Amino acid sequence: MANYTTADIKALREQTGAGMLDVKKALDEADGDTEKAIEIIRVKGLKGIAKREGRSASAGLIAAKVVDAADGQIGVLVEINAETDFVAKNQKFLDYADQVLTAAIDSGATDAEALAEVEVDGSSVQDLTDSMQAVIGEKIVVRRVGRIEAPKVELYLHRTNPDLPAQVGVLVGTDAKAAEAAHDVAMHIAAYSPLYATREDVPAEVVDKERAIAEETTRAEGKPEKAIPKIVEGRLGGFFKENVLVEQAFAKDPKTTVGKVVEATGGELTGFVRFRVGA
Structure with a gap:
């Protein structure tokens, strides 16, 4: 019998995100050698990618960041889906999500198709995704990318479950004056999920x-x-x-509207993006 412990199984599961049975089989085949077991999980995972195509990936996370630009700020949201919450909070998956987000920011990609082709350390984001599927053993999808450029960009991330990464992400673009209301507006958007900023956008x-x-x-x-x-x-x-966002009753004061809250700052809202995992 291979020489490994329950602690070894737990550590390898946390490291790879693979299921317990897959981890035990890999350790048995590798005679308890963790590095060999990781390689076995990866190889078997690559062979199973095609089989996972038809699976549903409705868990996952929203990765997001706001960075300074020459004439303002740029905010980026990326929704990355997995099959289970267990994988969504796995550190390997979180590190992978950070890599994908960085690629989205640096490349300027505005949709998942363009992001898939972006190069990361000599390979593409799609290659990186395939590799992560191979190790973790679940279907993983970079579903969509949101991007806003404005003088000021506010980011709000919401955890629907405190044990999981953010499931809702909101970016709000404003000018400098309206920035003082942007955080409250972003929280409102997260809760009330408007589809359009103004009537003209419908x-x-x-x-x-x-x-x-x-x-x-x-x-x-x-x-x-x-x-x-x-x-x-x-x-x-x-x-x-x-x-329509500007016509919705404001979450913090339903007697007024989001539009009037923004108007009171003397500034303007230039746009927003809202993602919810799986929605």
């Missing part, structure tokens, strides 16, 4: 669809024909209040 096809639904609903309720246009516009206004 695609015309979305507005047309919501108006059609409102009209159909109003007619089905048997409202008077003359009243229908006003009712439809009122319902469309409700859609904007629910989904």
Whole structure:
């Protein structure tokens, strides 16, 4: 029997993120040699990448950072998915996420496809991801990248579970004056998940669809024909209040709106990005 202990199994699991059975098999095959066991886990993992393609990866984390630029700041969010929470909090996975985030910042990549091709220490981010899948034994996906450039960028990360990395990430771009309200606005965005910053940002096809639904609903309720246009516009206004950031009731003071909070600073909000793992 191979010479290893329960502590060796635990240490190797923490180091690789692999399952207990895979770790024990690797240690048996390596006759207790940890370095050989890691290589066995990696080789077997590489062979299993194709088999994992169809699996669901809905756990994971949001990696994020704000850096100074020549004319302001740049904020970057990266959502990286894994299959289980166990892997999401594994130190190897966290270190890998930092590498991917750094690549996203340095390269200027604005989507996952472009980021996958970015070079990291002589290989690509995709190669790095494949290697991590091989070691950990789970499907790993760099799902999306968010990037904001503004005079000031506020970052807010929220842990939905204190034992896990951040599951929600928000970037808010403002000018210098509005920066004083940016943190509260970012927290509001994390909680209320607006889809658009202003009405002007809502695609015309979305507005047309919501108006059609409102009209159909109003007619089905048997409202008077003359009243229908006003009712439809009122319902469309409700859609904007629910989904447009500046029209939402402010989380810290529902008597006002996010837009009025920003206006009170004398500055302006230039944009935002919100990611939630798996959403």
